[in-house]
Amino acid sequence: MRSLSARDYSFNLLLAVIIGIIGGYGAVGFRYAISGVQHLAYGIAEPGFSFILDLPWYLRLAIPVVGGLIVGPIVTFMASEAKGHGVPEVMASVATSGGIIRGRVAAAKVVASAVTIGSGGSAGSEGPIVQIGSAVASKLGQFLRVSPRRMKTFVGCGAAAGIAATFNAPVAGMLFAVEIILGDFGVAQLSPIIVSSVTATAISRAYLGSAPAFAVPAYELASPVELLYYVVLGVAAALVAVAFARSLTASESFFERLRVPDWLKPAIGGLVIGILGVVGMSHVFGVGYEFIEEALSGHLALSLLVFLILAKIIATSATLGSGGSGGILAPSLFIGAMTGGVVWYAASAISPDIVTSSYGAYALVGMAAVVASATRAPLQAILILFELTGGYEVILPLMLSSIIAVIVGHQLMEDSIYTVKLRAKGILLRRGTEINVLRGMRVQEVMSPEVFTVPHNMRLRPFLDLVAEIPVHSSIFVIDEEEQLIGNISYQEIRRVLSDIQALEPLLVVTDVANLDTRSVAPHDTLDVAMRMFEARNHEELPVIDPTCPGKVIGSLHRADVDEAYQNEIQRQDLLGSIETSNESLRQGRTVPFAPGYLMTELEVPSHYIGQDLRSLDLRNREKIEVMMIRRHNANEPHRPVSLMPSADLILEQGDRILISGPEEVIERLARS
Numbered sequence: 001m002r003s004l005s006a007r008d009y010s011f012n013l014l015l016a017v018i019i020g021i022i023g024g025y026g027a028v029g030f031r032y033a034i035s036g037v038q039h040l041a042y043g044i045a046e047p048g049f050s051f052i053l054d055l056p057w058y059l060r061l062a063i064p065v066v067g068g069l070i071v072g073p074i075v076t077f078m079a080s081e082a083k084g085h086g087v088p089e090v091m092a093s094v095a096t097s098g099g100i101i102r103g104r105v106a107a108a109k110v111v112a113s114a115v116t117i118g119s120g121g122s123a124g125s126e127g128p129i130v131q132i133g134s135a136v137a138s139k140l141g142q143f144l145r146v147s148p149r150r151m152k153t154f155v156g157c158g159a160a161a162g163i164a165a166t167f168n169a170p171v172a173g174m175l176f177a178v179e180i181i182l183g184d185f186g187v188a189q190l191s192p193i194i195v196s197s198v199t200a201t202a203i204s205r206a207y208l209g210s211a212p213a214f215a216v217p218a219y220e221l222a223s224p225v226e227l228l229y230y231v232v233l234g235v236a237a238a239l240v241a242v243a244f245a246r247s248l249t250a251s252e253s254f255f256e257r258l259r260v261p262d263w264l265k266p267a268i269g270g271l272v273i274g275i276l277g278v279v280g281m282s283h284v285f286g287v288g289y290e291f292i293e294e295a296l297s298g299h300l301a302l303s304l305l306v307f308l309i310l311a312k313i314i315a316t317s318a319t320l321g322s323g324g325s326g327g328i329l330a331p332s333l334f335i336g337a338m339t340g341g342v343v344w345y346a347a348s349a350i351s352p353d354i355v356t357s358s359y360g361a362y363a364l365v366g367m368a369a370v371v372a373s374a375t376r377a378p379l380q381a382i383l384i385l386f387e388l389t390g391g392y393e394v395i396l397p398l399m400l401s402s403i404i405a406v407i408v409g410h411q412l413m414e415d416s417i418y419t420v421k422l423r424a425k426g427i428l429l430r431r432g433t434e435i436n437v438l439r440g441m442r443v444q445e446v447m448s449p450e451v452f453t454v455p456h457n458m459r460l461r462p463f464l465d466l467v468a469e470i471p472v473h474s475s476i477f478v479i480d481e482e483e484q485l486i487g488n489i490s491y492q493e494i495r496r497v498l499s500d501i502q503a504l505e506p507l508l509v510v511t512d513v514a515n516l517d518t519r520s521v522a523p524h525d526t527l528d529v530a531m532r533m534f535e536a537r538n539h540e541e542l543p544v545i546d547p548t549c550p551g552k553v554i555g556s557l558h559r560a561d562v563d564e565a566y567q568n569e570i571q572r573q574d575l576l577g578s579i580e581t582s583n584e585s586l587r588q589g590r591t592v593p594f595a596p597g598y599l600m601t602e603l604e605v606p607s608h609y610i611g612q613d614l615r616s617l618d619l620r621n622r623e624k625i626e627v628m629m630i631r632r633h634n635a636n637e638p639h640r641p642v643s644l645m646p647s648a649d650l651i652l653e654q655g656d657r658i659l660i661s662g663p664e665e666v667i668e669r670l671a672r673s
Helices: 002-007 010-042 050-054 057-078 087-096 104-118 126-144 148-167 170-182 187-208 224-257 262-278 289-297 302-321 329-350 360-375 378-389 395-412 419-424 433-439 460-469 491-498 527-537 559-581 664-672
Strands: 453-455 475-479 485-490 541-545 553-558 591-595 598-604 626-632 642-644 657-663
Touching: 010 057, 010 104, 010 126, 010 148, 010 187, 057 104, 057 262, 087 126, 087 148, 087 170, 087 419, 104 126, 126 148, 126 170, 126 329, 148 170, 148 187, 148 378, 170 187, 170 378, 224 262, 224 302, 224 329, 224 360, 224 395, 224 419, 262 302, 289 329, 289 360, 302 329, 329 360, 360 378, 360 395, 378 395, 433 527, 475 541, 475 553, 485 541, 527 541, 527 559, 553 559, 598 664, 657 664
Parallel strands: 453 475
Antiparallel strands: 475 485, 541 553, 591 598, 598 657, 626 642, 626 657
């Protein structure tokens, strides 16, 4: 199978079917797991928590707390990735580690999420299934030692299978994977993802039925003027979605700062849920689909709708922010349905003659709009609602409100509810993989010490003669008497004066033709900063200035060199990702041959390397070995070391483990030392 995976594209489709089967059965099994936990906790196993009010107040208070006490140790000591809604962790693995996800995450997520939701925690089931499916797909890829690019596709297959099976929505599952997880609509990625999505949906329908999750409310557009209210609904949905995202982020920050053992924090979130249950708000327990149904039927009063928006935001923020495990799509659907109902009440009071008689259609559109604004994935949101309901009647206002919600939401908050958590960790997905690669590289790694400068008062003819003799530079930098940068001359400026050189030669000096609005970079700037300058000015070469003496040019940076460095780094990360998928033996201290006479191994850093940086060690030239990765102890998560990319200034520390490759005799000597 490993041999086939390396050479046969059709193997991708075969593995996609396997992932789809796992995702489908995983979604079915997870739903049964939630019901099982609910039966153990409350003695009742039925959809929803409407029975809560029939229980004594102390049980309503205590059971969510006990659930938190069970979840806390699981996410703290077994797999920290299992806490929260899980999707950002999958996105981070795709963006930064080639799709590598620890196998234990799936097991931890199943138990933690089932206990969280089954005991009454306010969360959805789709996030756990996405993370579980992605983790299983990643582990399968690691076992088969597939390339990082293929690994990312398989992780997308797992995510698509999870969404498709959870919502009975194969197209929405596919779009969720490519729009949110991968951000790549390439055909090579799309085909396996579609196969996984369809396979998972078929299995889910076989066990759970093929009926739409929600009934489509009666809808008829009485007047085109009513579309204005759907525009208002889009704006309202954006406001609510941003409030939800900010509340969740604030809750996560609060619990991170809270001086309480991490394993105890989910119990505090459970206490918030229990208090809401004591005061009669059973609506916010669990996934909440039964109350979405009531909103779609138009059976909830205005005051209750407003209160449920606030209560669900608080409940979900407390559940997930404290370390509970579950998804955010179902809470977003819940909040959106209530928001739609509130807008209908306002619209019907203003224009009773042109607004539909029931707010079900507004609730349905509000569901899509809040999801679209929160996730910044309008296509996925529209199609989830379309497939959840199986109805086409409300598609026009659905699309209108969703697009408005995304536009307004982006103006109010740059990040989505998924990426805001990643930005806090320094992972930016706005421009895909490129920005994360370039942010990890410095100008000093790529810059050239060769730079061509001319004095500002040089005459035009001597300047042109000099340009003809020097090596090709896309820019010539102009300096003043104190050798401070004042401008640059590109070949575009030179071409402008060549046609009139005879007339202009006696009159002009280089300053007259130079571009005095010059951008520069410093050696410590990241290549992401440099690339933005290249794009903004359409330059091919930038001056590099001395940070201790601003204005003094010490080198140049060529766009072609940045592009080459980027491609080399991508290839390097692909290689490291391939190594990561098959280095269990390396972690045990063994050596692995990868070419005749060459070995690869991971070993503890030799004592005589400690305290030195990689530049001074110069292992490539002295020992003919390549340092490919450094693993360093993580004080916050001792069971999960930090993987560091080698850089010239990185100082090796006691306890570091280095992944190296080189000649067999050198590797064996270092392994014995």
